[in-house]
Amino acid sequence: MNGKPPYASVPEEKPGACNAKSDPADAGATFVLQSKGTWYHAGFHLTTAIVGPTVLTLPYALRGMGWALGLTSLTVVFFVTYYNYALMSKVLDHCESHGRRHIRFRELAADILGSGWMFYFVVTVQATINTGVSIGSILLAGDCLQIMYSELYPDGPLKLYHFIIIVTVVLILLSQLPSFHSLRHINLASLLLCLGYTLLVVVGCFRAGALKDAPRKDYSLSSSKYDRALNAFSSIAILASVFGNGILPEIQATLAPPAAGKMAKALRLCYLVIFFTFYSAAISGYWAFGSQVSSNVLESLMPDSGPSLAPTWLLGLAVVFVLLQLLAIGLVYSQVAYEIMEKNSADSTQGMFSKRNLIPRIILRTLYMIFCGFMAAMLPFFGDIVAVVGAIGFIPLDFILPLLLYNMEIRPSRGKPIYWVNLSIMVIFTIVGIIGAVSSVRKLVIDANQFKLFSNNVID
Numbered sequence: 001m002n003g004k005p006p007y008a009s010v011p012e013e014k015p016g017a018c019n020a021k022s023d024p025a026d027a028g029a030t031f032v033l034q035s036k037g038t039w040y041h042a043g044f045h046l047t048t049a050i051v052g053p054t055v056l057t058l059p060y061a062l063r064g065m066g067w068a069l070g071l072t073s074l075t076v077v078f079f080v081t082y083y084n085y086a087l088m089s090k091v092l093d094h095c096e097s098h099g100r101r102h103i104r105f106r107e108l109a110a111d112i113l114g115s116g117w118m119f120y121f122v123v124t125v126q127a128t129i130n131t132g133v134s135i136g137s138i139l140l141a142g143d144c145l146q147i148m149y150s151e152l153y154p155d156g157p158l159k160l161y162h163f164i165i166i167v168t169v170v171l172i173l174l175s176q177l178p179s180f181h182s183l184r185h186i187n188l189a190s191l192l193l194c195l196g197y198t199l200l201v202v203v204g205c206f207r208a209g210a211l212k213d214a215p216r217k218d219y220s221l222s223s224s225k226y227d228r229a230l231n232a233f234s235s236i237a238i239l240a241s242v243f244g245n246g247i248l249p250e251i252q253a254t255l256a257p258p259a260a261g262k263m264a265k266a267l268r269l270c271y272l273v274i275f276f277t278f279y280s281a282a283i284s285g286y287w288a289f290g291s292q293v294s295s296n297v298l299e300s301l302m303p304d305s306g307p308s309l310a311p312t313w314l315l316g317l318a319v320v321f322v323l324l325q326l327l328a329i330g331l332v333y334s335q336v337a338y339e340i341m342e343k344n345s346a347d348s349t350q351g352m353f354s355k356r357n358l359i360p361r362i363i364l365r366t367l368y369m370i371f372c373g374f375m376a377a378m379l380p381f382f383g384d385i386v387a388v389v390g391a392i393g394f395i396p397l398d399f400i401l402p403l404l405l406y407n408m409e410i411r412p413s414r415g416k417p418i419y420w421v422n423l424s425i426m427v428i429f430t431i432v433g434i435i436g437a438v439s440s441v442r443k444l445v446i447d448a449n450q451f452k453l454f455s456n457n458v459i460d
Helices: 027-032 039-050 053-063 066-097 105-113 116-152 160-174 181-210 225-243 248-252 262-292 297-301 312-332 335-345 355-378 382-409 417-450
Strands: none
Touching (some): 039 181, 039 248, 053 181, 053 262, 066 382, 066 417, 105 382, 116 160, 116 312, 116 335, 116 355, 160 312, 160 355, 181 262, 181 297, 225 382, 248 262, 248 335, 262 297, 382 417
16 A cells, blocks of 8 residues: 555644644554444444443442442443543544544544643553553453363363463464454454353343342442442442543544544444443343342352352353453554554555565564563453553543543533533543542552462452
8 A cells, every 4th residue: 555545644743733634654544544444344343442341340330339329320421421422523523524634532632632741641541541451351361261271171280371372372463454444354243242242141140140049139238438439439430441442533533534424323333232231231240149249240150169150051152252352352452552653663655565564563563462461461460450540541531531622622602501511521520530540549459468470360
């Protein structure tokens, strides 16, 4: 491929600038963020970025709030995130209609807010989230392999890090797919997989809850008001992380121009899947196990002591589906890192698969996956760290910045309700983010005595 597509990104070297002219040297846009997709391709990407195995933590989020507050909070976050993503897409469409097409979150924020530091804030938070999700995906995929191995060979010699190595090698091979657009078929499979394991888990939970010797259902909350408050804010932070993605502009960049209106269809497809998976998993898991539900409802179905509460074939198939989808999630969240690498290492005047571009791509992407795999093996307690990163990262990128960008770019009158609705959401979720970060750090400190580098078990 020679040169850039007709619709190109603004130059990144001047983060506060906005330039409608294409930058022929931007290999990150030319190769990684190819604008060739349809609205349903974007829907596949967005669904993979949002709907993952974290859906299995939703019963645990309800556990921290109870039925009424839990379902109310789930519904509020459902509509707020849909609203925020829709406004973000409108901002991108508005900029494009004024000759300022943005394909990167960091450039969009820097252009509208007119501040160089905002560019570096967004790229730092986004890179931290994306790398964290990639590490977490490798860790959880390795854990899935270990679960299956332990069932077949209870006294087998292989440890968690062996399975992490296997997952890392598979992702190294898959990461050589050159562009975000080239993941469209993988992400369609990912969408079907998330529907599949959610259905299996829901059936398993209803079966477990209906057993004659089922665990007693207790939906009571902590007797301490302080603990109840912290648990509630921690649960809201979990909801924010589960609904977050932080890469919507990069996903919209994969749409063939003009992109106006296409992302709205992609959002509707994604949120149809979210509605089915999130509500069914949250309700069935909390109904079956109440306040005893684990942070991953699959663990409640497979207790350490006693028989499994669902058929072995059902649980095994669910674990396989989760494992396969984690590979897709690891690939999606690596695209921002690959785009940055490609922008600074590739030559867009030469072909995507020319030796000049292919060799650096293989080396850099392999090194990145090796780094993520090493961190996953070294920090198997990464879940607590990701919770902190989620509260600090996903809430600013997905709950605050889209509304701020809309108010700054579209400039609705202060006399219109939308201005004050946006301002109210920003204030509320800023407070939630701060308290959620504090409660996540608190849990990290409490769990610190369990941490052991290169442990053979994932710390819950």
